[in-house]
Amino acid sequence: MKKREIGSNFYLSTAELSALAVITANKLTPSAKIADERFLSSGRQAIRFCLRDLQQDPEREEGRKVAILPEHTCASVIQPFQQENYELYFYPLQQNLKVSFAEINRLSEQYRATVVLFHPYFGFDTMVQDEVLRSDVKYIYDATHSFYSCIDYPQVDYQIASIRKWGAFLDGGYCSKLKSGFYPQDIRSQDTEMLAVQEEAYRLKAEYISAGQGDKARFLELYRQASDMLKTREEIHEMSVLAQNYYFSFDETAMKEQRRSNYEELLSFPGWADIGEVVFPDLSATQVPLYFPFFVRDEQRDLLQSFLIKEDIYAPVIWPLPSFLNTLGVSAASQWIYDHMLVLPIDQRYRATDMIRIKAALSNFLNQR
Numbered sequence: 001m002k003k004r005e006i007g008s009n010f011y012l013s014t015a016e017l018s019a020l021a022v023i024t025a026n027k028l029t030p031s032a033k034i035a036d037e038r039f040l041s042s043g044r045q046a047i048r049f050c051l052r053d054l055q056q057d058p059e060r061e062e063g064r065k066v067a068i069l070p071e072h073t074c075a076s077v078i079q080p081f082q083q084e085n086y087e088l089y090f091y092p093l094q095q096n097l098k099v100s101f102a103e104i105n106r107l108s109e110q111y112r113a114t115v116v117l118f119h120p121y122f123g124f125d126t127m128v129q130d131e132v133l134r135s136d137v138k139y140i141y142d143a144t145h146s147f148y149s150c151i152d153y154p155q156v157d158y159q160i161a162s163i164r165k166w167g168a169f170l171d172g173g174y175c176s177k178l179k180s181g182f183y184p185q186d187i188r189s190q191d192t193e194m195l196a197v198q199e200e201a202y203r204l205k206a207e208y209i210s211a212g213q214g215d216k217a218r219f220l221e222l223y224r225q226a227s228d229m230l231k232t233r234e235e236i237h238e239m240s241v242l243a244q245n246y247y248f249s250f251d252e253t254a255m256k257e258q259r260r261s262n263y264e265e266l267l268s269f270p271g272w273a274d275i276g277e278v279v280f281p282d283l284s285a286t287q288v289p290l291y292f293p294f295f296v297r298d299e300q301r302d303l304l305q306s307f308l309i310k311e312d313i314y315a316p317v318i319w320p321l322p323s324f325l326n327t328l329g330v331s332a333a334s335q336w337i338y339d340h341m342l343v344l345p346i347d348q349r350y351r352a353t354d355m356i357r358i359k360a361a362l363s364n365f366l367n368q369r
Contacts, residue, residue, distance in 0.1 A: 005209065006354055007314030007345040009223050010168035013206035017199060017242060025248035034159075037176040039239035039247075041191050042230045043144055043162025046175035047117070048080035049185070049236055050140055050158040054115060055084075056183035057138075061114060068107050068116045071334035072097065075322040076162075076231070077117065077142065082324075083234070089113070092331035097121045097279065100128040108137050117142055122343070123149045123289040124280045147174075148256055150286035165290060167250060167348070169243040170198045171230070190240040194229040197222055255348040256288045262346035263289045265355035271366050275304070276340065291318065291343035301342055304365055311361045318343045 012020075040046050054060060067086040069077060072093050081088055089111045093099050104116055116133075119142035120126045133139060133155045141156040144165055157179060163172030171191065201222035208214045239247075263283055272278050276297040283289065296304055301317075308315050321330070321338045330338070344358060 004354075005312045005314065006350060006358065007316070009201070009205065009220075010349075011202045011205040011209070012168045013210070014203050016168075016206075017202065020242045020245045020249075023245050023249055025245045027244075027248050034176045034178055036181040037174070038182065038187070039163075039244060040173040040175065040187070041171045041194075041233070041237040041239055042076075042164070042173040043142075043160060044076045044080050044173070044230070045233065045236045046160040046162070046173035047077065047140065047142070048083060049175050049182075049187075050160060050177075051080060051084045051086075051115070052185050053158075053177065053182050054138055056185075064112070064114055066111055066113045066115075068104065068111065068113045070099070070118060071325065071330045072121075072319075072337050073119070073322070073325075074319040075324070077119075078322055078324055079231070081117075086115075088324075090325065090328070090330070091118075093126075093334050093337065095333045095336055097124075097126045097337065098128055099126065101131045101133055102128075105131055105134050108134050113137050115140060119144060120146050120151060122280065122291055122293050123287050125149075125151045127153065129153075145290045146288075148252070148288035163239075163243075163247060167246070167255065168202070169246055170195055170202070170240050171237075172239050172243045172247065186236070188235045188237045191229070191233065191237040194226050194233075195240050195242075197229065198226040201226060258348040258350075259288055259290075259346055261352070262350055262355050263292055265352055266292045266344060266346065266358065269359045269362060271362060274366050275300075275362065279341070289346060292346045293318070293341055293343045295337075295340040296342050297340070300369075301340060305342060307365045307368075308358075308361055311357075311364075313344075313358055313361055315342050315344050317341065 038049060040049060065086045067081050068089045068091055070093065071090045089107065091099055091104055091107050104118065108116060115138045117140040118127060122145050139156040140158045140160060141153050143159050143161045147161045147166060158175060158177055160175045163169050163174055201219045204214050204219035204222065208216055208219065260283060267281065272294065276295040279293040279295065305315055318341065
């Protein structure tokens with residue numbers, strides 16, 4: 001019996017993986033705005049590649065490594081800076097996830113920052129460009145959430161993204177340098193040990209979803225193992241051949257259209273005010289959302305998440321408060337975001353019928369309170 005879960009890990013069947021191995025994918029020509037680019041194994045490796053490139057810049061201030069990151073972020077963004085021994089500071093957010101360039105400039109001056117990483121959220125432009133960014137700081141634009149939205153920040157030096165968030169990529173991180181080529185550094189070949197675990201997880205989940213066969217706990221453990229391998233890698237690996245073939249051959253237009261359609265379907269749910277608040281109630285023609293984020297009121301988030309799981313709908317928390325920031329402390333607005341936000345899957349695996357099912361589950365949750 002075929003399972004119809006909404007959310008959780010992407011997967012491909014054995015037949016789909018085999019097909020990827022024999023296709024010839026045509027690589028895209030980089031944008032004229034990009035001087036150089038690399039396809040690596042993960043987003044955190046892409047960040048680290050950029051940081052190592054910065055250390056080869058002859059104009060850098062010798063020995064000074066001070067970075068400013070967003071308070072609302074994930075541990076995988078913080079980790080590469082820790083690995084490269086950066087002194088870390090964080091910029092606060094408004095409750096609507098926005099931050100101004102003026103605030104970033106103020107903190108950059110205060111802490112004498114050498115690099116700032118910022119990321120808009122969920123495919124929407126949450127950076128308020130009210131000032132020109134300081135010219136004595138290097139900027140990394142983490143485009144993971146906005147990889148397919150038309151958002152441009154002309155002053156950035158690097159752009160990175162975790163491609164894995166957007167589809168059934170065995171691995172995948174992207175980085176580009178906008179003003180000049182990357183300095184030479186070592187890149188290992190594809191991470192065969194991690195990929196073997198990830199492929200097995202894909203295969204077992206495909207069997208579970210398509211035929212209801214197998215042990216769900218087993219493939220979830222394999223996904224966790226593959227994720228842990230990526231977290232602990234000290235080396236930088238190139239993106240796998242299968243993931244690159246998938247990236248350069250999948251239907252990007254259809255993906256964008258389906259995500260936008262699913263997002264708009266969820267926007268039509270009439271009970272959002274009773275649950276909490278939609279973070280981004282408007283979707284422009286140039287925005288491609290990663291998830292459907294919303295705030296849950298009255299300390300009901302865990303109850304709602306558990307209720308949806310019983311309906312085979314997996315709504316993750318993006319993100320749990322990283323341990324480093326939990327120790328350091330964050331602003332009241334950032335803490336509120338960590339405590340109240342939940343996201344719904346709206347990716348290209350799903351159709352209007354799936355979004356209607358989510359809306360029905362939300363209605364049932366409201367009715368049973």
